[in-house]
Amino acid sequence: MLKFNEQKQIDDIQGALDxxxxxxxxxxxxxxxxxxxxxxxxxxxxYASAMQAVTYINGKSNLPAYVQHAAEYYTxxxxxxxxxxIVILSSVTGTTQEVVKAVDEIKTVxxxxxxxxxxxxxxxxxxxxxxxxxxxxxxxxxxxxxxxxRLMKNNGEFDDYEDYYQELDAHLAKGLVxxxxxxxxxxxxxxxxxxxxxMHYFIGAGNQWGAVYSYAMCYWEEQSWLRSKSIHAAExxxxxxxxxxxTTPVTLFLGEDEQRPLAERVKNLxxxxxGNYTFxxxxxxxxxxxxxxxxxRVLSFLLMHCVTQxxxxxxxxxxxxxxxxxRYYRQFDY
Amino acid sequence: MLKFNEQKQIDDIQGALDxxxxxxxxxxxxxxxxxxxxxxxxxxxxYASAMQAVTYINGKSNLPAYVQHAAEYYTxxxxxxxxxxIVILSSVTGTTQEVVKAVDEIKTVxxxxxxxxxxxxxxxxxxxxxxxxxxxxxxxxxxxxxxxxRLMKNNGEFDDYEDYYQELDAHLAKGLVxxxxxxxxxxxxxxxxxxxxxMHYFIGAGNQWGAVYSYAMCYWEEQSWLRSKSIHAAExxxxxxxxxxxTTPVTLFLGEDEQRPLAERVKNLxxxxxGNYTFxxxxxxxxxxxxxxxxxRVLSFLLMHCVTQxxxxxxxxxxxxxxxxxRYYRQFDY
Numbered sequence: 308m309l310k311f312n313e314q315k316q317i318d319d320i321q322g323a324l325d326x327x328x329x330x331x332x333x334x335x336x337x338x339x340x341x342x343x344x345x346x347x348x349x350x351x352x353x354y355a356s357a358m359q360a361v362t363y364i365n366g367k368s369n370l371p372a373y374v375q376h377a378a379e380y381y382t383x384x385x386x387x388x389x390x391x392x393i394v395i396l397s398s399v400t401g402t403t404q405e406v407v408k409a410v411d412e413i414k415t416v417x418x419x420x421x422x423x424x425x426x427x428x429x430x431x432x433x434x435x436x437x438x439x440x441x442x443x444x445x446x447x448x449x450x451x452x453x454x455x456x457r458l459m460k461n462n463g464e465f466d467d468y469e470d471y472y473q474e475l476d477a478h479l480a481k482g483l484v485x486x487x488x489x490x491x492x493x494x495x496x497x498x499x500x501x502x503x504x505x506m507h508y509f510i511g512a513g514n515q516w517g518a519v520y521s522y523a524m525c526y527w528e529e530q531s532w533l534r535s536k537s538i539h540a541a542e543x544x545x546x547x548x549x550x551x552x553x554t555t556p557v558t559l560f561l562g563e564d565e566q567r568p569l570a571e572r573v574k575n576l577x578x579x580x581x582g583n584y585t586f587x588x589x590x591x592x593x594x595x596x597x598x599x600x601x602x603x604r605v606l607s608f609l610l611m612h613c614v615t616q617x618x619x620x621x622x623x624x625x626x627x628x629x630x631x632x633x634r635y636y637r638q639f640d641y
Numbered sequence: 642m643l644k645f646n647e648q649k650q651i652d653d654i655q656g657a658l659d660x661x662x663x664x665x666x667x668x669x670x671x672x673x674x675x676x677x678x679x680x681x682x683x684x685x686x687x688y689a690s691a692m693q694a695v696t697y698i699n700g701k702s703n704l705p706a707y708v709q710h711a712a713e714y715y716t717x718x719x720x721x722x723x724x725x726x727i728v729i730l731s732s733v734t735g736t737t738q739e740v741v742k743a744v745d746e747i748k749t750v751x752x753x754x755x756x757x758x759x760x761x762x763x764x765x766x767x768x769x770x771x772x773x774x775x776x777x778x779x780x781x782x783x784x785x786x787x788x789x790x791r792l793m794k795n796n797g798e799f800d801d802y803e804d805y806y807q808e809l810d811a812h813l814a815k816g817l818v819x820x821x822x823x824x825x826x827x828x829x830x831x832x833x834x835x836x837x838x839x840m841h842y843f844i845g846a847g848n849q850w851g852a853v854y855s856y857a858m859c860y861w862e863e864q865s866w867l868r869s870k871s872i873h874a875a876e877x878x879x880x881x882x883x884x885x886x887x888t889t890p891v892t893l894f895l896g897e898d899e900q901r902p903l904a905e906r907v908k909n910l911x912x913x914x915x916g917n918y919t920f921x922x923x924x925x926x927x928x929x930x931x932x933x934x935x936x937x938r939v940l941s942f943l944l945m946h947c948v949t950q951x952x953x954x955x956x957x958x959x960x961x962x963x964x965x966x967x968r969y970y971r972q973f974d975y
């Protein structure tokens with residue numbers, strides 16, 4: 308299978324799950340100290356992951372958890388981000404300039420910074436109060452959700468915490484590679500059909516909203532140089548639907564969290580107004596050993612990522628376009 | 642001038658400003674009672690206005706003000722929206738189904754609902770605790786910002802409140818119609834050039850982000866049936882920029898609030914990578930009688946709206962496409 312190293316992917320996921328004792332130690336220590344607000348800080352792809360984590364928490368918890376956009380922070384500011392706040396961030400390079408700038412200001416405020424920074428000794432790794440370094444692609448959500456889960460457990464909102472992670476530890480890694488194998492034929496067919504689309508619309512809700520936001524922007528636009536637009540399922544019905552006709556390429560991600568009904572509403576509408584739609588439903592991917600009641604947590608997003616990874620691999624090959632290259636980003640100053 | 646009734650537009654704006662004693666009375670009464678959090682509730686266009694109001698407050702205030710998406714509310718929920726919360730909303734018809742559903746749930750929680758509902762005796766007008774009915778297009782932001790301003794004044798964060806509104810009362814309405822006249826030739830030229838674009842990108846930051854979000858979705862997509870994508874200026878640099886080339890139609894809105902530097906960064910980049918860009922800068926529209934220091938508040942957004950209104954009027958005529966018609970919205974059930 309193209310661009311698929313089964314053992315490495317299993318090891319990557321298992322390794323991310325193995326970070327849990329370290330995450331728990333950090334979260335328990337900040338919990339002990341007390342805090343006012345929790346901020347997931349990000350920009351671009353990490354902003355999308357932040358939206359996923361906060362939507363996840365909001366659906367289950369009373370915790371004051373918010374998304375903080377890095378560039379909005381150092382321009383607009385946020386007076387409710389204080390010395391008693393917790394700020395969680397993630398970065399592959401540890402050098403994302405807007406995040407560095409935001410973190411520098413947050414340090415003067417004195418909030419506690421918890422960073423999943425994949426490059427040791429990078430600026431962001433040096434600046435955070437607590438750093439976990441684990442450079443494995445596709446594990447950012449596991450890390451962010453692990454923090455969320457521990458916070459909710461400590462807040463008395465996740466009684467099944469141990470049972471849940473026992474299932475993930477035992478079955479998640481294997482389940483995801485199996486899902487990727489299952490998705491490969493679909494990924495190829497989708498890539499063949501849509502790799503020259505002039506524009507492609509991606510729709511999602513709940514933690515799939517962050518997924519489509521990131522998929523359209525960080526994968527199709529940034530990596531594949533394909534034009535795409537993401538739109539929240541609930542918002543799609545308040546404007547964007549009007550430009551859809553028979554030929555418009557539209558893909559709907561259906562997840563399994565509280566907002567699934569919003570995606571299902573779009574699912575009901577699309578076949579009446581469009582002849583070029585695709586539904587990707589995480590429910591179509593069984594994962595042995597993971598209870599039904601846990602699927603709406605991080606799993607439904609990770610399954611979606613398995614599917615899109617297969618699309619991307621085939622688009623890269625068919626379009627003769629290496630996903631690593633950038634026209635502009637980090638190519639010159641602006 | 643096409644679709645331009647100067648006296649009516651002046652009266653509309655003046656009438657919105659004249660709502661202030663009523664707004665002050667409501668806000669002072671809820672202030673007196675006390676509250677925990679403030680939510681601007683919306684979906685589609687009103688969600689965009691909510692984002693504008695909250696960004697505005699965040700830049701100047703310590704108030705706990707948040708955006709609450711209506712459909713996310715009745716699916717994901719929000720345990721921090723309580724009986725002590727204030728919820729502010731706006732609706733033209735008073736029947737937007739997702740907002741009605743959210744408001745019904747909020748009523749069971751017991752939060753105080755303040756509604757700018759333009760249709761008397763409509764479901765939303767009946768459900769809100771405080772209702773202001775003033776059906777004049779283009780005044781939603783004035784209403785939302787008026788609430789924000791009174792809250793900030795009561796919170797000791799707006800010493801110039803009386804002075805500011807004195808200036809608006811005396812000069813805003815006239816200033817806006819003058820700006821529309823100034824923008825008309827540009828609006829025609831822009832419409833002629835872009836009315837058949839296969840896709841148009843709109844970029845903005847600060848309270849212009851809600852403006853571009855709404856302009857792309859509620860005006861181009863919904864009313865003009867033209868394809869468009871909005872992207873926050875800071876996010877544009879983390880993905881979307883890679884699909885821009887010489888011919889890509891890109892329009893950048895530049896406002897005058899704290900996030901202007903984020904838009905300026907895109908302004909510096911665009912001419913190097915694109916040959917089909919437009920800058921619309923609220924600074925180009927002088928408004929007599931309004932102090933420089935107040936322009937970044939509601940004015941810079943309203944000026945942008947004057948400009949886009951000229952574009953829309955010309956697109957409507959040139960494209961022979963009445964802005965009122967909808968393909969799907971409220972045409973059948975879904």
